Amino acid sequence: MPDPVRYMQRTREYYFAQGFDKAYKWAQHDDIPWQPLQKPLSQSTVAFITTAVPDGTIAKLSRSATSLSIGELPIEFRTDELSWDKEATHMDDVNSFIPMQAMRTLAEEGIIGQLAPRFHFVPTDYSQRNTNEIDAPKILEACLQDEVDVAILVPL
C-alpha cells in the first residue's frame, strides 16, 4: 500500500515556492475529546458540516460559519478557491463531497433516525483563532438548537 501523501510538507514547500515566507501552522493537539453516542444511530439526529462554499458571492476574507436549511442545499458549491487536486479530479458531482444524498438513503433505511433541519458551512481560514473563537462556537450553537446527536464533517 503506498504511503499517504504528506500534505503538510507538500503545502509548505509549495507556498515557499510562491514567495510566502511564513509557514502555515496546522492545528495540533495531544488530547482528543470523546463523546460516545448517547442513543442508537437509528434514533439519532444527524447533521453534516462542509468547507465547500454555499454562497460564492461572499469574498473569501469575509466568509464565516453559516447554517442553512437542508431544503436550501445549493445545486453547486464554490470550490475553485479551495485546495484540492485540480489535475487529478473535478468537483462537478456535489455528492462526492456533500453527504446529503447518502444521508437521505440511510435515513430511509432506518440506519440513522433523521436528518437535522440544517447543514453547516465552516470556511477554511488561515486564522485558527477565527475557527476556534467564532466559527466552531456558531456551529455548536446551531447544532444544539437543532438537537443534533451526531455530526458528519467532510472537509475538503
Place this chain on the structure above:
Amino acid sequence: MTARALEANGIATVVIGSALDIVEHCGVPRYLHNDIPLGNPLGHPYNTDEQLDTVRQALSLLSSSAEPVVRKTAMKWHNGESWRGNYLKVDDSNREALKLAGVENRRRRREQIEKGEKR
C-alpha cells in the same frame, strides 16, 4: 477544530477526508480516510454506491469504537497512483510560474483588504 468543539459539548462526530497527516496532526475522535486525490472525500464523482458506502462506514465508527479511531478504507483511485507525486509539485518546470502565481495571490489579497473585506 470544529469536530473537537462539538465533541467537547455533547455531540458525537466523525470526520471523512483524504488528508491523513493533517487530520492526525489535529487530533479528532473518529476519522475515516479515503486515500484518493483531494476533492472527493466521499468517493469518485458519480459513483453513488461508493459514496454511500463511505458514509455507511463512517457512521459505523460511531457505534463500533469506544476510543479514538482512524480507519483507512480500501478505496483506490480509478486511474492509478500518479496523482500522489503530481499534487503541489515544485520543480524546475514550474518554479518560475509559481513565483508569478505568488505575486498574483498577494495582489488579489491586498485588493480584497483594500475593498474592506474582512470578518
